[in-house]
Amino acid sequence: MAQQVIRARELRRDSSKAERICWELLRAHRMDGIKFRRQHPIGPCFADFACVSRKLVIEIDGDHHADQIETDARRTADMERKGWLLIRFAASEVVANREGIWASMQLVLDGERNPLS
Template sequence: MQDEATARARELRRDGSRAERICWELLRGRRLNGFKFRRQHSIGPYFADFACISLKIVIEIDGDHHAFQVETDNRRTAAMEQDGWRVLRFWANQVVENPEGIWTEIEQALLASAPHLASPPRGRGT
């Protein structure tokens, strides 16, 4: 079962949408206030597009097809929230057209979940 989940996660990472690639560029390498994110992280039977495990925050990027699967997405979100995750959803066109706005919203959610980190981490030599 684990091998199937790993293979599916790899497939989802490989076949990510343009919006997912843009979002990953914002999140990868601890670029957002030093928080680590994972792509296609398994949560129960679902794969979160992006997950900050330390704060239990999920970021989902919804393409056009999500307009036709609202109930499915609501169940998925409810299941993740029941397991203690906070789910942030963005439309793919939001990510493509305004990555800075997405960055700000995600940063605010992270800082709200970790108020003791309201100041960005200090770099070397500062």
């Protein structure tokens, strides 16, 4: 467990520009008072951002993710088997369109709050 804490701290310290932007949107309960965690361990993986109460994971995919499509698909499937909803945003999209990312996250959270809508 101590290794996970150390690794999570390293990932937070070395976050990308897109991850820092996304964290600025999510931190301090800015999404309707919902708490998110950065680099939250889920099994052997670390979610970029996780809302434990909603079992929602937000992943920010940088350019290197184009080379690891199968790995990402396995991670997504593993988290979904554990009951998590996972959404992904391209890092370039986060940097270029933070308002659009905010709106997309809000739509997902609204859908989670009321799945019948």
